[in-house]
Amino acid sequence: MTHRLNAQDVSFGYGGEDVVRHLDVAIPTGEITVIVGANGCGKSTLLRGLVRLLKPTTGQVLLDGASIHDLRSVDVARTIGLLPQSPVAPDGISVADLVGRGRYPHQGWFRQWTAEDDRAVASALAATGTTELADRTLAELSGGQRQRVWVAMTLAQETDLLLLDEPTTFLDIHHQVDLLDLLTDLNRDAGRTIVMVLHDLNLACRYADHLIAMKQGRIAAEGAPSAVVTPELVTEVFGLDAQVVPDPVSGTPMVVPRGRHHR
Amino acid sequence: MSAPAIVGVAAAVVPSSARRHRRRRERAVVAVLLAVVLALFVLTMMVGSYRLSPLAVVESLLGLSDDPSVDFIVRDLRLPVATTGLAVGLALGLSGIVFQKLLANPLASPDFVGISQGASVAAVLSIVIFHLGAVAVAGAALAGALLAGLLIYLLAWKGGVTGYRFILVGIGVSEFCIALIGYVLAKAQLFDAREAMAWLVGSIGQAGALQLRILLVALVVLLPVALLLGRWLGALELGDDAAHALGVRVEVARVVLLAVAIVLVALATAAAGPVSFVALVSGPIAVRIVRTGGPVLLPSALVGAALVLLADVVAVHLMPAALPTGVVTGAVGAPYLIWLLATVNSEGRGG
Numbered sequence: 001m002t003h004r005l006n007a008q009d010v011s012f013g014y015g016g017e018d019v020v021r022h023l024d025v026a027i028p029t030g031e032i033t034v035i036v037g038a039n040g041c042g043k044s045t046l047l048r049g050l051v052r053l054l055k056p057t058t059g060q061v062l063l064d065g066a067s068i069h070d071l072r073s074v075d076v077a078r079t080i081g082l083l084p085q086s087p088v089a090p091d092g093i094s095v096a097d098l099v100g101r102g103r104y105p106h107q108g109w110f111r112q113w114t115a116e117d118d119r120a121v122a123s124a125l126a127a128t129g130t131t132e133l134a135d136r137t138l139a140e141l142s143g144g145q146r147q148r149v150w151v152a153m154t155l156a157q158e159t160d161l162l163l164l165d166e167p168t169t170f171l172d173i174h175h176q177v178d179l180l181d182l183l184t185d186l187n188r189d190a191g192r193t194i195v196m197v198l199h200d201l202n203l204a205c206r207y208a209d210h211l212i213a214m215k216q217g218r219i220a221a222e223g224a225p226s227a228v229v230t231p232e233l234v235t236e237v238f239g240l241d242a243q244v245v246p247d248p249v250s251g252t253p254m255v256v257p258r259g260r261h262h263r
Numbered sequence: 264m265s266a267p268a269i270v271g272v273a274a275a276v277v278p279s280s281a282r283r284h285r286r287r288r289e290r291a292v293v294a295v296l297l298a299v300v301l302a303l304f305v306l307t308m309m310v311g312s313y314r315l316s317p318l319a320v321v322e323s324l325l326g327l328s329d330d331p332s333v334d335f336i337v338r339d340l341r342l343p344v345a346t347t348g349l350a351v352g353l354a355l356g357l358s359g360i361v362f363q364k365l366l367a368n369p370l371a372s373p374d375f376v377g378i379s380q381g382a383s384v385a386a387v388l389s390i391v392i393f394h395l396g397a398v399a400v401a402g403a404a405l406a407g408a409l410l411a412g413l414l415i416y417l418l419a420w421k422g423g424v425t426g427y428r429f430i431l432v433g434i435g436v437s438e439f440c441i442a443l444i445g446y447v448l449a450k451a452q453l454f455d456a457r458e459a460m461a462w463l464v465g466s467i468g469q470a471g472a473l474q475l476r477i478l479l480v481a482l483v484v485l486l487p488v489a490l491l492l493g494r495w496l497g498a499l500e501l502g503d504d505a506a507h508a509l510g511v512r513v514e515v516a517r518v519v520l521l522a523v524a525i526v527l528v529a530l531a532t533a534a535a536g537p538v539s540f541v542a543l544v545s546g547p548i549a550v551r552i553v554r555t556g557g558p559v560l561l562p563s564a565l566v567g568a569a570l571v572l573l574a575d576v577v578a579v580h581l582m583p584a585a586l587p588t589g590v591v592t593g594a595v596g597a598p599y600l601i602w603l604l605a606t607v608n609s610e611g612r613g614g
Binding site for chain 1: 554
């Protein structure tokens, strides 16, 4: 197993106390890694730190062995793509043009749009099933379609690593599954390394090859979902009393919470 | 670091032809706007107490005229004013759209976030207190605008500058400047106050030769620079995180773009005074004309130029008595602002 993206003893914060403290993380190349944890545990902070949106207060993030903060921004952007939690769509922009914005790190100050850019946009649209939407404006689309288009934009960036910050948050269950299937396709078909933060523990267990469970800025457990998700872990990480049973569809662990009224 | 390729190349035909169509449309819009601006540029030199045909104006501009009196009217009297209108309009239109895109808010034009007010305070002080000449007043206005921009940026800084904070701090600085202007004017001698008021309304007729020359040089340099930097804006308007992930050094890009926009509006204000609302309305008008969500910097600059030239024709020649340009842009711009406030809030995009 190789790990192109590593963090060694990293801490991240927003000026005050560090939210993520002294973590060692290795992202398995070619797999889907899902980060889970309770609100405020630092999972989004860790993801943002991995793609250098935050500067570590201790330690360093390594991309192919080099400290990510020493690399040129453009070189990092050609290797790691990020879909942020709430990206902003410019007024009136068409789907194809928005996806085209993902070509930024491949373009120069004086270089015009090339056939290579056209090809990248077309394949990103095709891979996300949004080719028919290319000429629509983003405002006309449903939430699920819009999220696919944003994924297409990060695909047009043509990076080996793709990081997504809570990509399913505003989607209904149908579109959540849809999007996660799409990301799995991208992982299986093109060998992309995918790292994402998810809220839904059961979906995380289904789609993750590698699960990182965080608690209060530290890693509580990591590994294959079937190896690490136990009732004890759920209690430790989410403070929730729960049963863990095999998912009847996928066989992966399924967490069935026990509320106060069902003891 | 080779990126994985995805299948689906056959689908390339449809989106790329539509893209070419959009780019063609955007080029056509620029061409039409350019023609409109040139027509208005010539028109402002045709009208006046001595009317000239378009042909006479163009001939004189190209040095083909053999009538010295026409040459005098066109080149010595009217060309400087028309050029000022053109330059001030380009500068205001460009700087307005950069502010609006950068701060992600249609209300964030330099005349609302304190830049113009900074220029005004400095100009009024130098007129009323120090009794300076026109060139020195222009210099003071330039310094005032730059200082206000710097002050707002520093006050809004909190590990980075967000559009929202910049706007709020800018409004605060703007109010402070307005209060200061009121105080100085209240204490001023009547003659000084009149002169200061004339400056405050803004008129392209008041620009001196030196101010105009500086503005023109700045435009020749900064207009192409701003158009190149539009690449940054295209990434920044997706949000800071997305821009960062695309490889833009967000804070550097923001400072440079703000600096370009502030220098442009500062020089325009130094030349003609604060011609109101042009920076506010040019961008949204350009966005609406272009319609594709594509690049709007050049269209916005051209809309700005067209508005100022048109406002000047109306102010000087269609009114019973000649008015400063700023009166007309204000009269047209204020209702637009009200409409903007009403619709922006109903769509919940105000902040």
